Amino acid sequence: MTRGLLNDRNREAWQAAKEKDEALLVGYLVAGDPAREASLSMVRESVEAGIDVVELGVPGRRPEMDGPIIQRAHKRALDGGMSDEEELLAYWRAIRQQVAVPFWAMGYKSDVVGSGLYKKLIREQLVDALVLPDCTLEEQVAIQQYTADFGVDIVRFINSAMDEETMKRVCDGATIIYAQSYAGTTGDPLANVSDLSQLCSRIRHYLPEGMIVSGFGLRTPKLVGEAVRSGFDGAVVGSALVARCENQENDYLYRMVAEMKMQTVRSNREEESL
Template sequence: MKTNLYSPMNAEVFHDAKDRAEALLIGYLVAGDPTIDESFEMIQASAHAGIDIIELGVPSPNPFADGEVIKRAHKRALDAGAAASEGLLALWRKVRQEVSRPIWAMGYKNELIDEGLYRLLMEEQLIDALVLPDCTLEEQIRLQEEVGKAGIDVIRFINSAMDDEKIRNVCNGATIIYAQSYAGTTGDPMAQLQDPSVLCDRIRPHLPKGMLVSGFGLRSPERVGKAVQSGFDGAVVGSVLVSRCENREKDYLYRLVAEMKLETLISSTGG
């Protein structure tokens, strides 16, 4: 299946997963959490355990769209010296050199865009996608025009509260859609999750060549499997992984990643 992805690395992992009858496991970790050295160790080992795409969070003093688990991780990373400075870039370079996975930079507009960090990451070819929860659709489109030339995708968001016209507008020209199971902050334990197949079926006709991934609320291997069975190309897991970093439960983290990856095997989930 030919895709319209800008990033060669994103396209490669997408096609390879399709050839193996798998969906992608996208794992979110905050860069520098709980320390810079431990952060690299956990990123590298999680990739070996089964993460196909690394979503690296840029530490922010005000991660307002995130829940408490991830907010605490941002603070730990900042305390560890992983601000948008040489400490962060050194970690990012090491991940790029030693972990052969696409890297998606997830960050807030202030730290990632306004301060110019995305340009440094782009110029050094350290990222394959930008994930910007507080950018408008218009801002995402303008950024895509800029960074697409460097082989970087700008991910757009859809949540279950959007109407069909909004979904169609977001999908127009998109390469990767991040479908959020609910509207709100990450890791909300009280969120009401819909059947993921309903949202997938609403989006898919408008995204014939792009990558469609599901996130928010995928706290267990079973929920990852449900997203894959529903037809998504990938599952994004974050808060449940970050909580393992918080408690330094490294073996638990890697085992959880491996169990989630098993649930992306389409033949084993009945998809």
């Protein structure tokens, strides 16, 4: 059995992938983008196409750690009504009823923590993990002390530029690590994804039982396959999917998800790209 996770859905999804000799495909979409009903449909159909875990972005006014593709998605969602907390919670309740896979809420500190939104999401059992990229490690640890009672994991971040001492501190008490394949904002089309095996090995040394997923720059099925064969438990894809939402290329979105999911099979040696 997989161990180290606080959340049952996360644990069960990971265990099911292990039994099939697969990694998890974590797909990032922004709640309410490009519009409420279209977003609900896209999330449902993307899960049908192969997404194992939905990382659902909480729309924010200053998504500074994201690139322009995801920034525009935040604006579309806010313009469409997701700026109202009750509308956002209603959206989250609806998608939780419609989709059974784990949901990770990704949001910025001012939008999720400072507002108290994360407590509402947790108390209603609407999320299975929190992804808080602009929280410090100390803040993430403090929030995890609260969420642990509700069985909600906190995703912590590591990048290849970290020294060993810092990496060890981040892994101490962690349940899920998000390994960033490069430094900078999301969706950089010129980013070079390399040395994933070395990064995975370094993290695994300090987190032998937790989940380690890789993200940033995994814009094609081939790159997803490289991350999986580097030893990661999951691959996170965001900007490549959000770009399809922006252009309302639904069939393209679902085909891309299906092709990426095929590359999470560890025995798969085919490296197809779009």
